[in-house]
Amino acid sequence: MTTFRPTDGAGPAIVVEGLTKRFGPTTALDGLNLRVATGEVHGFLGPNGAGKSTTLRILLGLMRADSGDVRLLDGDPWRDVATLHRRLAYVPGDVSLWPNLSGGEAIDLLGRLRGGVDTKRRDALLDRFDLDPRKKARTYSKGNRQKVALVAALASDVELLLLDEPTSGLDPLMEEVFRECIEDEKRRGRTVLLSSHILAEVEALCDRVSIIRAGRTVETGTLTELRHLTRTSIHADLAAAVPAALSSMPGVHDAVVDGTQVTCEVDTEHLDAVLRLITAVGVRSLTCQPPTLEQLFLRHYGRTGMDASDSAHTITSGAGAR
Amino acid sequence: MTAYAGVPTLVKLIGRRDRIRLAVWVYAIAALIAATAYSFRGLYHTVAAREAFGASIRANATLLALDGPLFDSSSTGGLTAWRFAGIASVIAAMASVFTVIRHTRAEEESGRLELVGAGVVGRFAPITAALYVAVGMNVVAGTLVSALMIILGTPAAGSIALGAGIAGAGIAFAGIAAVCAQFTEGSRPAIGAALSILAVTFVLRAAGDSSSRGGTSWLSWLSPIGWAQQVRPYAHERWWVLALGPVLGLVMAMFAYALVGRRDVGAGLRPPRLGPASAAPRLRTPYALAWRQQRGSLIGWSIGMVLLGLVFGSSATSVGSLVDTSSQLRDIIDRMGGTHNLTNAYFGATFGICGLIAAAYAIQATLRARSEETALRAEVLLSTPVRRLGFAGSHLLFAAIGAAVLLVGTGLGAGLAYGVARHDVGGQLAALLGAALAQWPAAVVPAAIAALLFGIAPRATTAAWGILAGFVLLGQIGPLLRLGQPVLDISPFTHTPKLPGSTVAALPLVILSAVAIALTVAGLAGFRRRDIG
Numbered sequence: 085m086t087t088f089r090p091t092d093g094a095g096p097a098i099v100v101e102g103l104t105k106r107f108g109p110t111t112a113l114d115g116l117n118l119r120v121a122t123g124e125v126h127g128f129l130g131p132n133g134a135g136k137s138t139t140l141r142i143l144l145g146l147m148r149a150d151s152g153d154v155r156l157l158d159g160d161p162w163r164d165v166a167t168l169h170r171r172l173a174y175v176p177g178d179v180s181l182w183p184n185l186s187g188g189e190a191i192d193l194l195g196r197l198r199g200g201v202d203t204k205r206r207d208a209l210l211d212r213f214d215l216d217p218r219k220k221a222r223t224y225s226k227g228n229r230q231k232v233a234l235v236a237a238l239a240s241d242v243e244l245l246l247l248d249e250p251t252s253g254l255d256p257l258m259e260e261v262f263r264e265c266i267e268d269e270k271r272r273g274r275t276v277l278l279s280s281h282i283l284a285e286v287e288a289l290c291d292r293v294s295i296i297r298a299g300r301t302v303e304t305g306t307l308t309e310l311r312h313l314t315r316t317s318i319h320a321d322l323a324a325a326v327p328a329a330l331s332s333m334p335g336v337h338d339a340v341v342d343g344t345q346v347t348c349e350v351d352t353e354h355l356d357a358v359l360r361l362i363t364a365v366g367v368r369s370l371t372c373q374p375p376t377l378e379q380l381f382l383r384h385y386g387r388t389g390m391d392a393s394d395s396a397h398t399i400t401s402g403a404g405a406r
Numbered sequence: 407m408t409a410y411a412g413v414p415t416l417v418k419l420i421g422r423r424d425r426i427r428l429a430v431w432v433y434a435i436a437a438l439i440a441a442t443a444y445s446f447r448g449l450y451h452t453v454a455a456r457e458a459f460g461a462s463i464r465a466n467a468t469l470l471a472l473d474g475p476l477f478d479s480s481s482t483g484g485l486t487a488w489r490f491a492g493i494a495s496v497i498a499a500m501a502s503v504f505t506v507i508r509h510t511r512a513e514e515e516s517g518r519l520e521l522v523g524a525g526v527v528g529r530f531a532p533i534t535a536a537l538y539v540a541v542g543m544n545v546v547a548g549t550l551v552s553a554l555m556i557i558l559g560t561p562a563a564g565s566i567a568l569g570a571g572i573a574g575a576g577i578a579f580a581g582i583a584a585v586c587a588q589f590t591e592g593s594r595p596a597i598g599a600a601l602s603i604l605a606v607t608f609v610l611r612a613a614g615d616s617s618s619r620g621g622t623s624w625l626s627w628l629s630p631i632g633w634a635q636q637v638r639p640y641a642h643e644r645w646w647v648l649a650l651g652p653v654l655g656l657v658m659a660m661f662a663y664a665l666v667g668r669r670d671v672g673a674g675l676r677p678p679r680l681g682p683a684s685a686a687p688r689l690r691t692p693y694a695l696a697w698r699q700q701r702g703s704l705i706g707w708s709i710g711m712v713l714l715g716l717v718f719g720s721s722a723t724s725v726g727s728l729v730d731t732s733s734q735l736r737d738i739i740d741r742m743g744g745t746h747n748l749t750n751a752y753f754g755a756t757f758g759i760c761g762l763i764a765a766a767y768a769i770q771a772t773l774r775a776r777s778e779e780t781a782l783r784a785e786v787l788l789s790t791p792v793r794r795l796g797f798a799g800s801h802l803l804f805a806a807i808g809a810a811v812l813l814v815g816t817g818l819g820a821g822l823a824y825g826v827a828r829h830d831v832g833g834q835l836a837a838l839l840g841a842a843l844a845q846w847p848a849a850v851v852p853a854a855i856a857a858l859l860f861g862i863a864p865r866a867t868t869a870a871w872g873i874l875a876g877f878v879l880l881g882q883i884g885p886l887l888r889l890g891q892p893v894l895d896i897s898p899f900t901h902t903p904k905l906p907g908s909t910v911a912a913l914p915l916v917i918l919s920a921v922a923i924a925l926t927v928a929g930l931a932g933f934r935r936r937d938i939g
Contacts, residue, residue, distance in 0.1 A: 186681025
């Protein structure tokens with residue numbers, strides 16, 4: 085699983101406070117906050133239409149904020165367009181390329197506009213992503229267009245990568261390549277803002293996560309911090325009958341007792357007390373599932389969703405408890 | 407019949423999506439004809455008045471080249487058929503081209519056809535539905551023209567021949583567009599190819615109709631635009647000519663069906679070639695990118711304009727040669743200022759047309775910035791250090807310089823052709839180049855309006871085409887409707903100097919340029935302030 089790095093003392097790469105943006109009668113962003121530290125990979129999560137792409141467009145100076153403070157690499161994204169854009173690269177969610185340019189030409193053009201392409205790096209990336217740069221952009225599939233934009237961004241010598249669902253068109257093999265590349269970028273000290281729907285990807289890559297919904301940030305922090313806010317599922321087979329007190333303990337939910345077996349959900353801060361109670365009885369087997377990002381996600385998207393644990397990572401016996 | 411499954415649904419879908427577009431095309435054709443017939447009826451009450459007007463037309467190869475042959479000048483119907491049978495046919499043809507390609511190739515290019523094709527829709531259903539709608543549009547327009555002409559009191563037979571002829575030209579081009587849609591992967595080149603064919607047929611007709619006494623008048627018969635006129639509405643109609651347009655349309659449609667059967671959805675007939683693996687060193691600025699995107703269209707338009715100039719220049723020699731036909735004509739020509747002035751007037755009028763074409767080019771070059779934006783490509787470009795002014799400017803530059811290049815092209819073509827005929831290449835070339843370039847300030851004003859819309863009302867940029875159409879109509883039927891000078895002055899093309907053959911007043915050109923610059927600056931200022939997307 086991910087190893088979490090503490091965010092260090094360097095100034096934040098992105099600071100967004102109270103950002104609002106309206107399109108006619110609809111409010112796209114409604115007081116959004118976002119803070120991305122320099123050198124971190126930050127996951128940007130939210131359901132469709134939550135305002136992720138709008139936020140990125142404002143960060144790129146393509147759209148103007150109605151109100152709120154937005155700082156990007158210590159600059160104003162609306163005013164300091166040209167200087168800021170030299171230091172960042174962007175991969176849109178829906179990559180559209182110039183139909184009569186080949187993929188290689190588009191990569192070179194974007195790289196040169198950003199201040200230069202590292203040809204060796206470009207060729208290595210083309211190789212890793214298995215992309216034929218000679219094809220005309222109009223013949224590329226969605227996934228291949230995305231690869232073009234990714235190669236152009238990753239081959240540029242920039243501090244900040246803004247990626248809007250960059251793997252939505254990639255096959256699982258290429259998703260893996262993408263993860264490796266982002267791991268590399270992290271080691272090189274680049275800052276990445278990764279908007280994504282693929283939770284496994286975010287779990288694997290991101291130091292910190294912000295979850296937004298209806299134009300507002302509903303949660304932000306490291307995955308560990310976020311997990312604290314939610315519940316762990318426990319399934320235990322005990323040496324004797326399950327104590328009746330368990331069901332009424334604070335922080336225990338949805339307890340189902342069947343003789344010596346118990347299944348329940350426990351608030352993370354009460355986990356210690358619950359485990360002490362059942363280990364006092366004696367444990368024959370214990371399955372302890374930490375909340376997955378998916379559960380966090382579903383919870384914030386307005387569903388309770390605490391039972392969606394089929395694909396969860398399972399940690400058996402004492403390993404789950406600290 | 408599964409290859410045709412889903413046609414009714416697709417026809418309904420097109421009808422729903424294009425209910426306004428289709429109505430506008432039909433209205434434009436019908437209103438143009440009806441307004442003309444109405445004003446002719448008011449202007450020339452008597453047969454004598456109409457005959458006198460007709461004689462002045464026949465003396466003027468310019469008018470014959472632009473509008474077509476005049477077969478019967480004794481009736482309002484005959485004059486109307488002369489004035490607008492050709493132009494209405496061109497509009498009907500354009501309507502067909504845009505409608506057919508929009509619902510075949512453009513749908514494939516956008517991928518929407520795949521969505522539709524995954525439903526119960528046969529292989530031939532999309533092209534069939536598009537052709538049905540295009541044919542239906544032309545039939546409605548033709549019927550409306552016939553009905554309006556009958557209501558205006560012209561003979562029923564001629565009215566029906568006129569309406570049917572216009573519809574026939576439109577139907578022929580629906581078939582031609584269906585074929586063009588099969589060859590390329592992009593809809594832009596398909597539209598370009600179909601409109602180029604339209605331009606060629608127009609020039610063939612113009613050359614055929616302006617040639618003196620037979621000579622090359624057979625050229626008109628090569629043109630579907632000419633057929634609508636050769637039906638001779640109101641002048642002993644030749645009904646069999648009406649069959650030519652639909653027959654050509656049918657043959658072309660069958661050819662298109664054969665091509666559809668041979669290719670994959672989304673693919674062109676020409677397999678796409680591989681491009682270079684890395685970009686040429688100079689592809690490093692938004693201007694270099696704009697050049698890559700716009701050069702094909704600029705080169706195509708330029709070739710067309712040089713050819714147009716050559717045709718105009720060579721038919722100018724026949725303007726004077728009409729003089730020997732009758733003393734009545736000689737009188738009229740003398741009143742118009744003699745053959746020399748007539749030739750000058752001819753060039754003035756033809757360069758006026760070229761100015762409009764250059765304006766159309768400049769609008770489409772300007773609107774490229776908007777289509778880059780809606781295709782989300784501007785977003786990619788503007789996420790790099792490219793500034794908004796650089797992006798917008800790269801396309802506007804093409805509009806301004808491209809319009810000048812096109813006018814130089816016609817001037818060169820006309821100057822060479824006419825100069826060779828007159829054994830005075832040097833003198834004619836200089837005079838006609840200057841005359842053609844004098845159109846430039848007016849030609850860029852509509853593009854500047856497009857730039858303004860792009861900056862402050864990006865969703866309304868297509869209105870620039872409507873404004874250009876308004877200027878054209880103002881110039882074409884404004885005088886017929888006896889609109890006042892202040893109204894005519896709205897059009898920038900009212901203010902271009904009548905060159906060659908008169909002195910140039912600098913002030914109108916300076917004012918036109920200043921207006922164009924002011925509109926563009928306002929548009930760019932708006933673009934810097936607004937959201938992208």
